[in-house]
Amino acid sequence: MKRPTIADIARRAGVSKGAVSYALNGQPGVSEATRKRILSIAEEIGFNANSAARALSGARARAVGLTLCRPARILGIEPWFMGLISGFEAELGARSYALTLQVVATPEQEVEVYRRWWGERRIDGVIVTDIREDDIRIPVLQQLQLPAVVIGGPGDTGPIAQIWSDDAGAITEAVRYLVALGHHKIARVSGVPDLLxxxxxTKAFQNVCAALGLDNAITIPADYTGEEGSRATRRLLIGGDRPTAIIYDNDVMAVAGLAVAQEMGLSVPGDLSIVAWDDSPLCSLVHPPLTALSRDISAYGAQAALELLNAIDGKTVGNVEAGRVHLTPRGSTAPPR
Amino acid sequence: MKRPTIADIARRAGVSKGAVSYALNGQPGVSEATRKRILSIAEEIGFNANSAARALSGARARAVGLTLCRPARILGIEPWFMGLISGFEAELGARSYALTLQVVATPEQEVEVYRRWWGERRIDGVIVTDIREDDIRIPVLQQLQLPAVVIGGPGDTGPIAQIWSDDAGAITEAVRYLVALGHHKIARVSGVPDLLxxxxxTKAFQNVCAALGLDNAITIPADYTGEEGSRATRRLLIGGDRPTAIIYDNDVMAVAGLAVAQEMGLSVPGDLSIVAWDDSPLCSLVHPPLTALSRDISAYGAQAALELLNAIDGKTVGNVEAGRVHLTPRGSTAPPR
DNA sequence: TCCCACAACTTACCCGGTTCAGTGATGCGG
DNA sequence: CCGCATCACTGAACCGGGTAAGTTGTGGGA
Incomplete structure (x- = not known):
């Protein structure tokens, strides 16, 4: 099947290619009557502008890129990324921007992908996740002048806009809640320690615990996987002075921690209270359902996409804080016995 | 920063644009010495061919499309899609093909997206998942002559290649295993019934149960979500003649089923054995870990991508069966009390 | 010595939009 | 009634690669 082009429309309408282009893009230069005629012909023959031709003539590629730098076995189970992606799509789809995805193994590969995308003019901007301290991607993005939005932070990303959620406030709320229930020995199993x-x-956790006079408030670093979550939980629970509550940096590790506790014959929440970060169906699926720090990941993604589109349009975008995180109490937290 | 073009290379090498194009694409028409010189200059200045220009001049867009038609809350937690995507990337990335993603709400929207992508020449082919009986996407893909690969089946997709895994063999194995353990009352909680x-x-399940003389082998339709999984499980367990084993069509519903059983005071596997379809970290995360029908989803995706790339290259691709599904016994299955 | 084949290029046009510099036609003020 | 601005539109150049057709230059065979 042949694809219709503006030349086809021009022929049918008896005008030049240029006039068609003006009409389709809402530019001045054609009369209202002609514009309507052209638009109806375009509609009739099912015209879609060739994105390559459009991108070539200096315009946008109408696509944004996202690299995912986590092992496949985490990507699959972590609701986080898919939630984010659905959010992006809500904004991108509305403007018929495409989302281009690439799974990579290391930050170095991410940089390579950015360079290639830029060279190929394949995308107009990128969404950067899993930001680290002194992230190597930031200077590259600046050098290439590639519009970008960073998810996560706050931290130093120069002129590149950031979106973050109030993690400090959230963890403070969780600790205060556990203390209010009567807990004094609270531990935390964190995600990858390099991430901003x-x-x-971790800083906020230490601060609030110090402020409330909790000692022994340790953080065990893990990597978001269930295996590491189990290992960290076992380490915490076999110690002599075991915590009565554990906060996990994601839902997958929290579920793994729950399984470890049950395996060791501890009752949840009787012997151990559990709080998960990021509420997903996973948390309400298990028994008992997990108390979680909830936030609207999809809305977070939508906001990030919107910021990026603004950045692509040359508008200056500032750093913004996304919607609030709130504690959703469920069956996994209770006063300690 | 200005992006280097073949004209820049041509100027530096003292040859014409055409010669550079031949050299970069491995075409005959330049001497080995000149080719090497051109390639080294390209390397040196970090040249990447403008994908728009390339796509415009009749060549490929070097991108494939994937539409996801499931509600966001399932996409997030189902390891299936992300596993598939990682698999695609393994093959696509190696050939620097991009993957373009679009989340949609209905099959009608998927058709629209296919049409738009085709009109925009944005992609060279699509990967079709969640195939239904008389799927409305198939005739459209044929009409547009858009290269495609269908994941799932077998079923009637005309000239479009399919990849499927041996679901019938897998469920037969699972039922035989449960019968060998001593189960006679086996039920199944299925995914969306429209899907091929x-x-x-369902057909295979009925067949094997009939062959083994199991009556009461009912299938309750659900939709892959934890909520529906819980509901179906409750329906099965409150009945007078309750099953001693349940097979679930995905891992999320199986985990939900486990939680329902525990909530009702039933012991797993003592009172109820559970088998999950598709093994993911989720299955080994919970307590007890779930017996599962495992397959290498990532390899499945990689194979699908490879088939699609072949189809794009004009090679005729046949229907293929992906790697075997095998039963991984874990703690959730045992002889009934 | 001449002719031909062939390698090694160059030239020029194509893809399909975007955009800028024209070109008539029209309207309007003085 | 003239001059000028404005509108509605045309024509052509352009983006950056791909590629068919044309042009050299060289060597070999007769």
């Missing part, structure tokens, strides 16, 4: 938001959470 | 592979599984 992990560091922010 | 659900129907294939």
């Amino acid at each position: 938001h992990t560091q922010n959470r | 592979h659900t129907q294939n599984r």
Whole structure:
């Protein structure tokens, strides 16, 4: 099947290619009557502008890129990324921007992908996740002048806009809630320690515990996988002075921790209270359902996409904080016995 | 920063644009010495061919499309799609093909997206998942002559290649295993009934149960979500003649089923054995870990991508069966009390 | 010595939009 | 009634690669 082009429309309408282009793009230069005629012909023959031709003539590629730098076995089970992606799509789809995805193994590969995408003019901007301290991607993005939005932070990303959620406030709320229930020995199993938001959470956790006079408030670093979550939980529970509550940096590790506790014959929440970060169906699926720090990941993604589109349009975008995180109490938390 | 073009290379090498194009694409028409010189200059200045220009001049867009038509809350937690995507990337990335993603709400929207992508020349082919009986996407893909590969089946997709896994064999194995353990009352909680592979599984389940003389082998339709999984499980367990084993069409529903059983005071596997379809970290995360029908989803995706790339290259591709599904016994299955 | 084949290029046009510099036609003020 | 601005549109150049057709230059065979 042959694809219709603006030349076809021009022929049918008895005008030049240029006039068709003006009409389709809402530019001045054609009369209202002609514009309507052209638009109805375009509609009739099912015209879609060739994205390559459009991108070539200096316009946008109408696509944004996202690299995912986590092992496949985590990507699959972590609701986080898919939630984010659905959010992006809500905004991108509305403007018929495409989302281009690439799974990579290392930050170095991410940089390579950015360079290639830029060279190929394949995308107009990128969404950057899993930001680290002194992230190597930031200077590259600046050098290439590639519009970008960073998810996570706050941290130093120069002129590149950031979106983050109030992790410090959230963990403070969780700790206060556990203390209010009567807990004094609270531990935390964190995500990958290099990530900026992990560091922010760890700092906030230490601060609130110090402020409330909790000692023994340790953070065990893990990597978001169930295996590491189990291992960290076992380490915490076999110690002599075991915690009565554990906060996990994601839902997968929290579920793994729950399984370890049950395996060791501990009752949840009787012997151990559990709080998960990021509420997903996973948390309400298990028994008992997990108390979680909820946030609207999809809305978070939508906001990030919107910021990126603004950045692509040359509008200056500032750093913004996404919608609030709130504690959703469920069956996994209770006063300690 | 200005992006280097073949004209820049041509100037530096003292040859014409045409010669550079031949050299970069491995075409005959330049001497080995010149080719090497051109390639080294390209390397040196970090040249990447503008994908728009390339796509415009009749060549490929070097991108394939994937539409996801499931509600966001399932996409997030189902390891299936992300596993598939990682698999695609393994093959696509190696050939620097991009993967373009679009989340949609209905099959009608999927058709629209296919049409738009085709009109925009944005992609060279699509990967079709969640195939239904008389799927409306198939005739459209044929009409547009858009290269495609269908994941799921077998079923009637005309000239479009399919990849499926041996669902019938897998469920037969699972039922035989449960019968060998001593179970006689086996039920199944299925995925969305419209999907072709659900129907294939249901048929195979009925066949094997009939062959083994099991009556009462009912299938309750659900939709892959934890909520529906819980509901179906409750329906099965409150009945007078309750099953001693349940097979679930995905891992999420199986985990939900486990939670329902525990909530009702039933012991797993003592009172109820559970088998999950598709093994993911989720299955080994819970307590007890779930016996599962495992398959290498990532390899499945990689094979699908490879078939699609072949189809794009004009090679005729046949229907293929992906790697075997095998039963992984874990703690959730045992002889009934 | 001449002719031909062939390698090694160059030239020029194509893809399909975007955009800028024209070109008539029209309207309007003085 | 003239001059000028404005509108509605045309024509052509352009983006950056791909590629068919044309042009050299060289060597070999007769």
